[in-house]
Amino acid sequence: MPIKRWTIAVAAICALGAASCTSNDTTTDEPELTEVQADACEALIEFGLWEPPEDDPTEADLVEFRSFFERIQAGSDGEGAEAASSAIEAVNEVIETQNFELLEGPEIGQAMGTVGVVGRDVCGYEEIDLGVEETPEEEGSPATHEFVGVPDTLTPGRYSIQLDNDQENFHLVIVAKVPDDYEGNVDDFAQLDEDTAIATVEWYAAGAFAEPEQTAYLTADLSEPGRYFILCPVTSEDEEVPHHAQGMINEVTVS
Incomplete structure (x- = not known):
C-alpha cells in the first residue's frame, strides 16, 4: 500500500x-x-x-x-x-x-x-542539513529511527531544513514550539498519548516529505526564542509506534 x-x-x-x-x-x-x-x-x-x-x-x-x-x-x-x-x-x-x-x-x-x-537558492535562509538513521527491530531490541545533524541551539531567524533520507522508510519533519510551562523533555513527550501531545505543543511548520533515497526541504520561521521539538510523527506500515516515539525527535533551543 x-x-x-x-x-x-x-x-x-x-x-x-x-x-x-x-x-x-x-x-x-x-x-x-x-x-x-x-x-x-x-x-x-x-x-x-x-x-x-x-x-x-x-x-x-x-x-x-x-x-x-x-x-x-x-x-x-x-x-x-x-x-x-x-x-x-x-x-x-x-x-x-x-x-x-x-x-x-x-x-x-x-x-x-x-x-x-x-x-x-532564492531566499538565502540559514541552512540546517539533516540525515536519517534507522535500526530494524531485532529479537529483544525495538526498531529505532533518528535524525542526524540536529543542532542543539540556533539564533532566531528563518531556516531552510534539508532532510536527506537514504534509509528505507518515508519520513517528514515537524517543527513544534514547546510552551514555557512544559517542563518535559523529548523522552517525556515521546511517551504522551496523542490527545495529550496535541494539547502540549504549538505547531509551527510541517514538510520535508522525503521518500527513501530522496532529499526534501522545509522552510521554518524560528524568529521566536524558546524551545522547539523537531520530530517525525510518521508510523511505518509494518510498525505500530510513530517514529518520534522510537527516537526521531530532538530539542532545539532558539536564543
Whole structure:
C-alpha cells in the first residue's frame, strides 16, 4: 500500500495542533530580493503553516493549495520552479477530475518536498542539513529511527531544513514550539498519548516529505526564542509506534 502523502500531512499537522500559525519578523540577514522573489519566500513560510482540510478538499481548498506553488514558481527558477510547476499540474488535474487519490501519489509528495529548496537558492535562509538513521527491530531490541545533524541551539531567524533520507522508510519533519510551562523533555513527550501531545505543543511548520533515497526541504520561521521539538510523527506500515516515539525527535533551543 503506498504512503498517503496528503493524508499524512493532514494527520501530522492536525495531530500536533495549529495553535500558533503566525509568521514572525525574522532577524536573519537575507539577500536583496525582487518583489516577486520576496513573495515566493513568504509563500514558503505560509505553505509550512497551512492546515489541509481533514475531509476531501473543496475546489476552494485546492485553489488555495495551488496558490502557494504559483507564487513559488513565479519567484524562482531551476529545481524549485520545476517542482512547483509539477505540483500545479497535479492540483489542476485533481480540480478537473475530482480524483482526490492523485493527492496521495508520489508526484505531489515529491513536489511538496522539493519546492523548499527555494528557501536556499532564492531566499538565502540559514541552512540546517539533516540525515536519517534507522535500526530494524531485532529479537529483544525495538526498531529505532533518528535524525542526524540536529543542532542543539540556533539564533532566531528563518531556516531552510534539508532532510536527506537514504534509509528505507518515508519520513517528514515537524517543527513544534514547546510552551514555557512544559517542563518535559523529548523522552517525556515521546511517551504522551496523542490527545495529550496535541494539547502540549504549538505547531509551527510541517514538510520535508522525503521518500527513501530522496532529499526534501522545509522552510521554518524560528524568529521566536524558546524551545522547539523537531520530530517525525510518521508510523511505518509494518510498525505500530510513530517514529518520534522510537527516537526521531530532538530539542532545539532558539536564543
